[in-house]
Amino acid sequence: MNAPFAPDRLAAAPPRAPKAPPARRRLLPWGLAVLLLAGGGYLYSRLTAPAADAGLMTAPVTRGDVEETVIATGTLKPSKLVAVGSQASGRITSVKVRLGEKVKAGDLVAQIDSVTQQNALHTAEAALANVRAQKVEKEATLRLNELTLERQTRMVAQKAVSQADYESAEAAVKVTRAQLAALEAQIAEAQIGVETARADLGYTRITAPIDGTVLSIVAQEGQTVNATQSAPTIVILGRLDMMTVRSEISEADIVKVATGMPLSFSILGEPERRYDGRLEFIEPAPEAIKTDSSFTTSSTSSSSSSSSSSSSSSSSSAIYYIGLFDVPNPDGRLRTYMTAEVHIILGQAKNVLTVPATALERNGQGFAVRVVGADGSLSRRPVEVGLNDKVTAEIRSGLTAGERVVTGEMTAGTKTSERGGPPSPMGF
Structure with a gap:
C-alpha cells in the first residue's frame, strides 16, 4: 500500500549545486599535479645544492688555555746515588743490610775477613x-x-x-x-x-757514607773481593726522598730554554698525574764529549782511521743536552730510573680565544683562516696568532667566540655526523 503524499518533505530538501562543465572537471587534477611537481623540484634543488663549505672540516672558535712547551725525555735518579765499595781485599764474612732497607750514615753495611x-x-x-x-x-x-x-x-x-x-x-x-x-x-x-x-x-768494616735506601746488593756473603786494582762495589745506596730528573733536550730546542723556566713532567705509569718544577741547570756540553775522538793520543794510522770513523759517527747521531732539576719524593712514588715526559713551559695563555692549529694558513708574514658564515659562505680573514703548541693556537684578534673556521678537507668516503665537522674516530 502506497504511503500518503507529504508536500513538506519536498520543501525541506536543500537545492543541489549546479554541476561544473565536463572540461573544467578534467583540468583540475592536472593543475594539482603541476603544482606538486614544481614544489618538489624546488625542494629537491634546495636539498641537493652544494653548500659553500661542502667537503670541508670545520671547528668552532672557543675559549681555553694554551701552553707552548718543549718536550724532552727524562730519567729519574736519586739526588744522591753512591756505590759503596771496599778498599780492603778479602772474603766477605757478612752482609748486614737487606734490599730496600733504610740506613743512616755510619751504619755497618758489610764485614770483610x-x-x-x-x-x-x-x-x-x-x-x-x-x-x-x-x-x-x-x-x-x-x-x-x-x-x-x-x-x-x-x-x-x-x-x-x-x-x-x-x-x-x-x-x-x-x-x-x-x-x-x-x-x-x-x-x-x-x-x-x-x-x-x-x-x-x-776498611774491613763497610759503613754507609750517607743516609739512604739500599737499592742493590752487588756482592754476597762469602764472596772474595780484590781491591788491589779497583774498589769492588758491595752495595748501592740512594737518597729517595729527593729525586733528580736528567732530561735530554735536543739541540733544536736547547736555544729556546733557559734555567729557571717552569716545567712539568709525568711518568708512564701515571700519565694523568702532573709533577711541577723548575729547570735548575743545563750541562754546558752533551755527554758525547766523553767519547770525543780528539782526546785520543795515539798517532798511528789505524787510530786516525778509527778516530775519523768515530767522529763521523758522532756527527751523524742526535745531540742532546742534559737539563737537571730536583723534585721532592716524600711518598716514594717516584722510583729510580723511571722514564719521565718533561714539558718545559715557554709560555702560557689562559682563557683566550683558540682554534685548532690546522686552521692556520700562512699569509705573507702573518696568518689567516677561512671562516664559515651563518649562510654557509666562506671568507678568508687575517688573524693575529699568539702561542701555538702545534695542536691549539691562541687568537689575539680577528675572530670571535662561536665562529667556525675551516680546519681541513674531507677525503672521499669520509663520513661526518655534521656537515663540515670532523669525522668520528670509528668512521660512523
Whole structure:
C-alpha cells in the first residue's frame, strides 16, 4: 500500500549545486599535479645544492688555555746515588743490610775477613815499639857521652888528658844526637805505618757514607773481593726522598730554554698525574764529549782511521743536552730510573680565544683562516696568532667566540655526523 503524499518533505530538501562543465572537471587534477611537481623540484634543488663549505672540516672558535712547551725525555735518579765499595781485599764474612732497607750514615753495611789487616796492624805496632826502645837506648847513651864530654872538658883544661881524648868525647856526643834524630824519624814513619794498618783494618768494616735506601746488593756473603786494582762495589745506596730528573733536550730546542723556566713532567705509569718544577741547570756540553775522538793520543794510522770513523759517527747521531732539576719524593712514588715526559713551559695563555692549529694558513708574514658564515659562505680573514703548541693556537684578534673556521678537507668516503665537522674516530 502506497504511503500518503507529504508536500513538506519536498520543501525541506536543500537545492543541489549546479554541476561544473565536463572540461573544467578534467583540468583540475592536472593543475594539482603541476603544482606538486614544481614544489618538489624546488625542494629537491634546495636539498641537493652544494653548500659553500661542502667537503670541508670545520671547528668552532672557543675559549681555553694554551701552553707552548718543549718536550724532552727524562730519567729519574736519586739526588744522591753512591756505590759503596771496599778498599780492603778479602772474603766477605757478612752482609748486614737487606734490599730496600733504610740506613743512616755510619751504619755497618758489610764485614770483610780482617785477619790479615789485624796482623799487619800488630806488626806495625811492634815496629813502632822497637824504634821507641832504640830511642830510649840512644838517649841513655847520649847522657853518658855528655857526662864524659863534661869531664873531658875539665880535664883537658888541667892538662890531665890529651886533646885527642877530648875530641873523641865531643864527637861521640854529636854522633849520638844524630842517631837520636834518625830514630825520631823512624818513629814517625812507624807511627804512619800503624795508622795505615789501623785504617786498613777499618776498611774491613763497610759503613754507609750517607743516609739512604739500599737499592742493590752487588756482592754476597762469602764472596772474595780484590781491591788491589779497583774498589769492588758491595752495595748501592740512594737518597729517595729527593729525586733528580736528567732530561735530554735536543739541540733544536736547547736555544729556546733557559734555567729557571717552569716545567712539568709525568711518568708512564701515571700519565694523568702532573709533577711541577723548575729547570735548575743545563750541562754546558752533551755527554758525547766523553767519547770525543780528539782526546785520543795515539798517532798511528789505524787510530786516525778509527778516530775519523768515530767522529763521523758522532756527527751523524742526535745531540742532546742534559737539563737537571730536583723534585721532592716524600711518598716514594717516584722510583729510580723511571722514564719521565718533561714539558718545559715557554709560555702560557689562559682563557683566550683558540682554534685548532690546522686552521692556520700562512699569509705573507702573518696568518689567516677561512671562516664559515651563518649562510654557509666562506671568507678568508687575517688573524693575529699568539702561542701555538702545534695542536691549539691562541687568537689575539680577528675572530670571535662561536665562529667556525675551516680546519681541513674531507677525503672521499669520509663520513661526518655534521656537515663540515670532523669525522668520528670509528668512521660512523
